[in-house]
Amino acid sequence: MIDVTIDMNEIILKVGFEIHQQLSTKSKLFCNCKCLEAKNYDSTFLRKLRPAQSELGSYDRASIFEFTKMRTIKYHSSYISSCLVEADEEPPHKINRDAMDTALIISLALNSNIIDEINVMRKIVIDGSNTSGFQRTMLISYGGYLQTENKKIGVQTICLEEDSAKLLSDDGEFREYGLDRLGIPLIEIALEPVVGTPTEIVKTALTLGRLLRASKRVARGLGSIRQDVNISINNGKGIVEVKGVQRLDQLIKVIEYETIRQHGLILIANKLNRERESNSIITGDKISDITDILIDSSSKIVKKIISNKENIFKAIRVKGFKGLFGFEPYPDIRIGKQLGELVRFYGFRGIFHSDELPNYGITDIEVKKINEILDIDTSKDGFIILGGPREKMSIAINAICDRLNNVSLGVPSETRAATLDGKTIYSRPKPGSARMYPETDIPSFKKTDDHLISLKEKVPKSWNETILSIAKKYQLNQNLAEKIFDSDYFEIFEVLTGLTKISPSFIASKLTEDILNLERQGYDSSILNNDILLDTFKRLDAGLIAKESINLIFEKLMSKTTKNVEESIKVLGIKSISDEELEKIVDKIIEDNILIIQEKRMEATSTLMGKCMTILRGKVNGKKIHDLINNKLQVILSNN
DSSP states (O other): OOOOOOOGGGOOEEEEEEEEEEBOOSBOSSSOOBOOOOSSOOEEEEEOOOOOOOTTSOOOHHHHHHHHTOOEEEEEEOTTTOOTTTTTSSOOOSOOHHHHHHHHHHHHHTTOEEOSEEOEEEEEOOSSSSTTSEEEEEEEEEOOEEEOSSOEEEEEEEEEEEOOOEEEEEOSSEEEEETTSTTOEEEEEEEOOEESOHHHHHHHHHHHHHHHHHTTOBOOSTTSEEEEEEEEETTOSOOEEEEEEOSHHHHHHHHHHHHHHHHHHHHHHHHHHHHOSOOOOOOOSSEEEOHHHHTTOOOHHHHHHHTSTTEEEEEEEETTOTTTSSOOSBTTBOHHHHHHHHHHTTTOOEEEEGGGOSBTTBOHHHHHHHHHHHTOOTTTOEEEEEEEEGGGHHHHHHHHHHHHHTGGGSSOOEEEEEOTTSOEEEEEEOOOGGGEEEOSSSOOEEOOHHHHHHHHTTSOOOHHHHHHHHHHHHTOOHHHHHHHHHSTTHHHHHHHHHHOOSOHHHHHHIIIIIHHHHHHTTOOGGGOOHHHHHHHHHHHHTTSSOTTHHHHHHHHHHTTSOSSHHHHHHHHTOOOOOHHHHHHHHHHHHHHTHHHHHHHGGGGHHHHHHHHHHHHTTTSOHHHHHHHHHHHHHHHHHHO
8 A cells, every 4th residue: 555645635535436236135137046156167168249339329438448458258157056148048037026126125225216117228348247248237216315424425326237257367368257146136326426535435335335234135245245436536527437346444445545546647747737848649649660679688578578479569759758657746656657557458568668768678778779760859758668469559559649648637537446455457448328228138127106115114224223133132232243243244143143052242253353353464264154154163062162262263264274174173183172181181280380389379370371271272161271270279278
């Protein structure tokens, strides 16, 4: 994360949310396949997708952008979780009524205006995430509001749609997707933009997420909810859409990073507009093939690119840009990096600019030759070097020139992807209205008043009512009730409290506070699936392991040292011992430390406890050991 502090009083930060939440249904939206993640795939097939015209006869620019990448798509399918509908070899079935009911219930909860006749539309998507080249979506309602702690946030639209396929890999030429996620029902809620600090804005997303979970009709776990965030600062025209935010801690980092990045781009634009003599359009007025100049370069990057005979190098003159490519108003925020992100999506890994050369093995002599061939005025002009596939070169150069033309405007409208560390990278241009057209294979759905009246009884309670109900039912304090409800483990928590006699407070604290502590140490919590958690707590309930062993088992599993609970127990050597064995161990430790007992008397308890725990940690409840030591000390001291 960039270590920068910006005075938020000087910046108007505006954020609009689009929440995509998977629904908890037995089957997918347009077929009877189960909504299960495939552990193994049974078959594969290849596709190439191309853009289609909208009903108005125009092409969406985001679709054209994806098409220029010319990737081949490889799909992996499982017989359990996908069928011919996902493969686009069979027409979609009827709309899943359970999913439709959930969308209507959420619309009622948000006081949204439900459409009289709901029609299915096709939204063009040709990045490979949909086999058909489009995503099916339905506008369910519009308007309404979300009540937060101190204000109402307007709702723009609520849609019901099918989730996209799961990206498995992308090497620049082939993209691979799993079809197990494709078609899972998804509700999309778009909120009106919110103005405030990143922390204040994130509370809005938290409030909406809690409302969805309170309905008990949505899926839980990592990947079940994704947030697309539209971010702009200072009322800028350039609205950036960031896709794929999955967690609240990631969300606040993304908002903070985008605020700094966008403000940095505005500062770069101000510098350009002050210093550049001409505001003429940058069209690459001078572009030259410099492959011969770099053919014998000592640069490792250049050598790797040029080893492929299909690759070439071209240089682009950019007038008035000297010092601007590398200008960094904030660390790592510069136009040179933005251009690198842009061309990466065309399969280009080699891009250099004049502000950073000579460097990377490119010599001063080679730079001088490039200056000569481009007729560069070294006092004010700059250049870009691009190396990569010959057949994609002109497309990438046009994209570079378009981006350079937008530098003077500050923040360009574009779609970016969120990274796991809370940053963003360029993804594609923002889509327009030309990506939508009607679905002809599925009949419309007409609402009825009687149906809506029956659904009003299922509208979720308010957040406060929900938490109070959980706290009362499971005898939890409010703080722990909030933590377990907000976590990904609430459903398994309810199962465990019903199956075992273990204290709900103990289960809740292990599933929230303890797992979070291990995550902060870098351990992977995604390993702890429901089967593992059930196995662990059932063993505890049966007295096969001690309470103290839970954390140790979790740590082994989350560090991927062991593969299952049984193996963790063996590696840790924490199999529960009998009372008789426990008493022998404690007696031996007391015997070995009798001098300490004579000196410290009852204060020796802590010393003895430490020695016992080195042997018995995870095998016996700590309180049980402590009580046994206390009882034995009292007998010994009274006898003496």
